[in-house]
Amino acid sequence: MRIHVRHETAYHYASPAKYIIQKLRLSPRSHDGQHIRRWRIEVDQDCRLMETSDAFGNIVHSFTLMGAFDSLSILVEGEVETEETSGVVRGTAERLPLELYLRETDLTEPNADIEAYARKFVRDDGNRLSMLHDMLVDLHEHITFDTNRTDSGTTAADAFALKHGVCQDFSHIFIAAARSLGLPARYIGGYLVQQNGVATSEAGHAWAEAHIPDLGWVGFDPSNGVCITDGYVRVAVGLDYLGAAPVRGSQVGGQSEDLKVAVHTENMAAQQ
Amino acid sequence: MLSRTADNLFWMSRYVERAENVGRILLAASRMANIPGADEGVSNEWESALAAAAARASFAETGQEPTAENVFEFLAFSEANPSSIRNCLRLARTNARAVRGALTLDTWEAINGAWLELHRYRTDDVSPSGLNRFIAWVKEVSLRVDGSAYRTMLRNDAYWFSRLGVYLERAENTARILDVKYHVLLPDSEPVGGGLDYFQWSAILRSVSALTAYHWVYRDSFKPWLIADLLILREEMPRSLASCYANLTVFLDELARTYGRQGDSQRHARRIYAQLRNARTDDIFQSGLHEFLTEFLAENNRLGAAITDQYLT
Numbered sequence: 064m065r066i067h068v069r070h071e072t073a074y075h076y077a078s079p080a081k082y083i084i085q086k087l088r089l090s091p092r093s094h095d096g097q098h099i100r101r102w103r104i105e106v107d108q109d110c111r112l113m114e115t116s117d118a119f120g121n122i123v124h125s126f127t128l129m130g131a132f133d134s135l136s137i138l139v140e141g142e143v144e145t146e147e148t149s150g151v152v153r154g155t156a157e158r159l160p161l162e163l164y165l166r167e168t169d170l171t172e173p174n175a176d177i178e179a180y181a182r183k184f185v186r187d188d189g190n191r192l193s194m195l196h197d198m199l200v201d202l203h204e205h206i207t208f209d210t211n212r213t214d215s216g217t218t219a220a221d222a223f224a225l226k227h228g229v230c231q232d233f234s235h236i237f238i239a240a241a242r243s244l245g246l247p248a249r250y251i252g253g254y255l256v257q258q259n260g261v262a263t264s265e266a267g268h269a270w271a272e273a274h275i276p277d278l279g280w281v282g283f284d285p286s287n288g289v290c291i292t293d294g295y296v297r298v299a300v301g302l303d304y305l306g307a308a309p310v311r312g313s314q315v316g317g318q319s320e321d322l323k324v325a326v327h328t329e330n331m332a333a334q335q
Numbered sequence: 336m337l338s339r340t341a342d343n344l345f346w347m348s349r350y351v352e353r354a355e356n357v358g359r360i361l362l363a364a365s366r367m368a369n370i371p372g373a374d375e376g377v378s379n380e381w382e383s384a385l386a387a388a389a390a391r392a393s394f395a396e397t398g399q400e401p402t403a404e405n406v407f408e409f410l411a412f413s414e415a416n417p418s419s420i421r422n423c424l425r426l427a428r429t430n431a432r433a434v435r436g437a438l439t440l441d442t443w444e445a446i447n448g449a450w451l452e453l454h455r456y457r458t459d460d461v462s463p464s465g466l467n468r469f470i471a472w473v474k475e476v477s478l479r480v481d482g483s484a485y486r487t488m489l490r491n492d493a494y495w496f497s498r499l500g501v502y503l504e505r506a507e508n509t510a511r512i513l514d515v516k517y518h519v520l521l522p523d524s525e526p527v528g529g530g531l532d533y534f535q536w537s538a539i540l541r542s543v544s545a546l547t548a549y550h551w552v553y554r555d556s557f558k559p560w561l562i563a564d565l566l567i568l569r570e571e572m573p574r575s576l577a578s579c580y581a582n583l584t585v586f587l588d589e590l591a592r593t594y595g596r597q598g599d600s601q602r603h604a605r606r607i608y609a610q611l612r613n614a615r616t617d618d619i620f621q622s623g624l625h626e627f628l629t630e631f632l633a634e635n636n637r638l639g640a641a642i643t644d645q646y647l648t
Contacts, residue, residue: 092612094609098605098608144605152483152614154606156613
């Protein structure tokens with residue numbers, strides 16, 4: 064599928080910001096089934112984007128600004144060609160040993176409830192793929208998608224207790240449960256396009272990947288209850304949301320910032 | 336466009352590129368053979384030239400000794416060697432003539448002129464200066480064909496097919512040159528940094544015109560892993576594997592866009608390109624440079640076969 068992505072992050076500051084530093088994990092890498100045709104980042108203030116890659120292999124751009132700024136906007140725009148791979152993700156930049164993806168973080172630390180929940184899915188035949196599929200479907204039914212009940216700092220345990228959350232919370236719960244069963248799992252930030260065309264939203268998408276022996280990394284999207292398809296553009300990998308967050312930064316001054324995010328994805332084939 | 340026409344365009348430019356690469360290999364071998372002490376090593380420079388040009392087996396059939404005269408004659412002028420420079424230029428011209436209408440006047444004249452001029456070069460002059468003169472001419476031919484296509488051809492499927500031939504052949508040659516010399520790139524082959532190694536490394540770089548580029552990019556003395564990095568993973572280096580595949584994916588995308596459908600060759604090229612983008616030199620050396628290059632050459636051939644299946648037959 065040919066997918067067009069346009070992701071704009073705009074800040075407006077009530078009082079000018081004097082010093083801004085930002086780290087962007089906004090550039091996808093190509094791998095089997097995902098080819099980046101073109102991709103560019105535009106920052107509306109004069110600055111130098113420094114490109115590095117982090118320990119997970121994510122492409123990271125960072126920049127600093129000094130002066131007085133009322134506003135700042137970061138635009139990412141690109142075109143990606145994807146192929147259906149039945150959820151299996153191969154040919155990625157793997158820099159770290161698998162065991163690292165068993166590490167718990169503050170956002171994905173399982174409590175007794177999540178551990179008990181995860182154990183429900185353990186199967187006698189030891190088939191891990193089916194186990195995770197069952198969990199994926201159950202989570203999707205069990206938890207309600209709701210953008211108002213949680214925020215970006217909500218932990219997996221809290222969201223699980225609330226039974227409400229956004230794609231970030233679904234992914235955190237799934238990751239916490241998988242890790243509590245000894246399965247390496249990680250958080251993926253990216254974009255999702257609907258099969259039939261255009262979508263505009265206020266955030267990108269997030270899902271989880273778990274490592275299955277003999278198969279490799281498999282993408283699970285618990286907020287939709289499916290494995291990933293060719294409608295998913297995979298951008299950043301992390302142990303949790305904080306590790307894969309598209310934009311992180313801080314500034315001096317610039318009180319009461321107003322942040323607007325617009326993500327526009329489009330299946331270009333459907334438009335022709 | 337008829338698939339036969341596409342096939343002619345693809346092979347026309349592929350043969351010109353091959354002629355240039357054989358020339359570069361000969362030049363590097365002649366330079367190495369003139370370094371004192373080079374003959375005392377285990378391998379003969381002219382034999383590695385044959386290996387780099389993938390002509391070892393066909394040369395063995397002639398039953399000749401791999402001397403400077405014989406190898407130069409075989410790689411440059413022999414009619415028995417299908418990849419000799421003479422045969423490459425002949426085949427490039429045959430292919431070009433078959434699609435004369437799809438070419439611009441400039442491109443056709445560059446190829447036809449090369450074939451006519453070739454007869455001026457004598458086969459018995461193997462002195463370094465004679466060889467240099469000949470190779471300089473071969474490189475110039477390739478530049479003329481490439482440049483006239485770049486400057487005059489319409490950007491449509493005819494141009495894209497001709498580019499596919501260039502980059503597929505170039506990737507194969509860079510990988511083969513690295514593979515023939517991979518043992519000198521391994522850290523523990525010789526006393527590291529020995530005089531002979533220095534010349535071997537510079538010969539590898541010189542054979543792909545990357546000697547100056549190396550110093551610009553790394554600002555460092557020769558390090559085998561940096562040479563491998565430059566020729567495999569650096570996209571800004573125009574003869575590197577990554578750069579060849581960056582181009583291949585672009586031109587295959589153009590074809591897919593024009594014809595409204597994509598297939599195996601696009602998928603295959605993208606996959607190899609992604610692998611090259613995600614790879615690191617450390618990992619390549621860890622799992623074996625030779626294994627990596629062997630695998631790459633096999634993948635590159637598979638892409639050639641996929642392009643043939645999809646478009647050229």
